[in-house]
Amino acid sequence: MLSIVKRDVLNLLVNPALNLYGTLFPVLLITAMGVLNQSMFATDIISSYDYYTVTLLVFIMFNMAVISTNSFMEVSIKQANLRIGYAPIKRYQIYGSKIMATFLFSLLSMGIALVFMRVIFSVNFGIDVLWLVLVLSAGSLFASSLGVMTVILLKHEESANQLLGIILIVFALMGGVFFSPYAIGETFGNLSVVSPFRWVIESAFLALYDECYQVLFKTVGVLVLLSGLCLMVCQKCFKLEAYL
Amino acid sequence: MMVFLKALFIRILAKPYYVGLSIFLTLSFVVVAFVISNTAETNISVAYLSDEASVSLDAPFMRVKKVDETPSQASLMMGEYDVFVLVEDGEYMVQSMTSDTYVSLVEAYLAGDEVSEFMSSPRPSALRIVGFLMIILFLQCIFYLDLFIEDKLSGNLSRMMMSNQTLSRYLFSVMLYGFIIIIGIAMLVIVMASTVFNQAIGLNLGQYMLVFALSVASGMALALLLLSLIKVRDNAAALFSLIVILTSILSGAFTPVDTNQAVLNAIIEWLPQRQLMALSEALYLGETIWTHIVYVLVFVGVFLMIAFSVIKRHLQLGRY
Incomplete structure (x- = not known):
């Protein structure tokens, strides 16, 4: 399985569009939102760059679901991927390697984006950036599993991408990625708890600025459990013949 | 054109999750807009x-x-x-x-x-509903243009152009079928909210129809332009979503925005979503609406012309 994962990671790394999406895209997005909303964070405690580095990295991490669908069944690599199915390997290794590859790719992208934001914009990550890395990693693992599961269920990469893209945007809007959910009113703020984006963002802020780790551990636990659930669905529903 | 439309409707109905997701999202956003309108607080x-x-x-x-x-x-x-x-x-x-x-x-x-x-006053419910729905109307546009991508990748588009059909007729049909579905669902939800659940919707149905139609036309024009310029559909879709989200937020779709920067505020005034919000406000206040309508139509016309030229060029060069 390791050799398949290596190959899949390499496939992702040589794709310029995906690399831009994972590294340059979050940096540009954070810069744009940071500049636009400077006046909304007019205190010495937190800047708009500090806020949007956390929220937009969460956004990018969840959007790794779209990259995992690409790495699994994108038209140009689908046939090559399916050929692996004829090798004497376990079924889970086919989709598992794509999940693992996307997960590793997202960690690398996140690392680059974090270093860039720290060096260029002197972003303050509160107490310890490792807490942010931990919860983002859990989010990324869930997103990678969710993307592959969606392709397996819908059997088409394009449809899975469209569905995931629109659902992720809706949850991101609700979860405080682009603006505070409470800016629209207390009701909307309370409704936003249904968004996984909100769980991750809130738990990251609690850990980084309040030294409160309970919510973060719970969030990581839930995301890992959900990832496990996705893997179970993948194992039950993945039938190679359906994609030929 | 009817042949195209019929075929497109049959194909999209074979993928029920497309229409299902449209209904779910539109319904959810309208419900949220009403819930917020009824409890809106700007304090x-x-x-x-x-x-x-x-x-x-x-x-x-x-x-x-x-x-x-x-x-x-x-x-x-x-x-x-x-x-x-x-x-x-x-x-x-x-x-x-x-x-x-x-x-x-x-x-x-x-x-x-x-x-x-x-002290500030709460936003009228009509503007909240339009703001919330506008973003979801825009996002659905690229969703329904999937059939155009399918035709492009499978070579069907090239084959169709070999027959006596014209590209403009095909492109108009592929946008019109999505337009009908998106507007139909949105209007149905608004009518239900108004008549069945007796919610105050702020504008009349004709006014909503106008705003929704211009929103979907703008969304379709932008989506088609990106799909014509960017080869990989996923990249075009990601960029489209990002543009729509950022410009909608800046246009004040969710909550009024003032960046405190004169240049930026001037740029924001040029965004179609900003003009659509201004149109809704003008309709609500009974002010003149033609400037906003003309601006959006010019935006749609220019984007469609560029998209059409690019697609035609690609077809001539045999890239599809």
Whole structure:
């Protein structure tokens, strides 16, 4: 399985569009939102760059679901991927390697984006950036599993991408990625708890600025459990013949 | 054209999750818009911690909540509370994670100064509904243009152009079928909200139809342009979503935006979503609407012309 994962990671790394999406895209997005909303964070405690580095990295991490669908069944690599199915390997290794590859790719992208934001914009990550890395990693693992599961269920990469893209945007809007959910009113703020984006963002802020780790551990636990659930669905529903 | 439309409708109905997701999203956003309209608050959210029985914090611009312990920094960052006031021995300590203006405002109020100029009125429900729905109408546009991508990748588009059909007829059909589905679902939801659930919708159905039609036309034009310029559909879709989200937020789809930067505010005025919000406001207030309509139509026309030229060029060069 390791050799398949290596190959899949390499496939992702040589794709310029995906690399831009994972590294340059979050940096540009954070810069744009940071500049636009400077006046909304007019205190010495937190800047708009500090806020949007956390929220937009969460956004990018969840959007790794779209990259995992690409790495699994994108038209140009689908046939090559399916050929692996004829090798004497376990079924889970086919989709598992794509999940693992996307997960590793997202960690690398996140690392680059974090270093860039720290060096260029002197972003303050509160107490310890490792807490942010931990919860983002859990989010990324869930997103990678969710993307592959969606392709397996819908059997088409394009449809899975469209569905995931629109659902992720809706949850991101609700979860405080682009603006505070409470800016629209207390009701909307309370409704936003249904968004996984909100769980991750809130738990990251609690850990980084309040030294409160309970919510973060719970969030990581839930995301890992959900990832496990996705893997179970993948194992039950993945039938190679359906994609030929 | 009817042949194209019929075939497109049959193909999309074979993928029921497309229409299902449209219904679900439109319904959810309308419900949220109504819930918010009915409970909309534009006041500053203030949390206070005090050992005294009562504290004089009842200004009309404040939404005050007494808390038992100091709120987390995270809750202040995420806007659950805009301001935290700690009252100890009759002294006030005012803190905000996001805005010093709020701190000054609350401090001025506590000092007994006049602060009525900071009060703002809630947004009309019609603008909330349009703002919320506009974004979801835009996002669905690229969703339904999937059939265009299918035709492009499978070579069907090239084959169709070999027959006596024209490209403009095909492109118009592929946008029209999505237009009909998106508008149909949105109008159905609004009619249900108005008639079945007796919700105040602010504008009449014709006015909603106009705003929705222009929104979907703008979304279709932008989506087709990106799909014609960017080869990989996923990249075009990701860029489309990002553009729509950012421009919608800047246009004040969810909440009014003022960047405090004259140049940026001027640029924002050029965004089609901003013009659509201005159109809704003009309809609501009974003001003239033609400037906004003409602007959006010019935007749609220019984008469609570029998209059409690019697609035609690609076809001529055999790239599809």
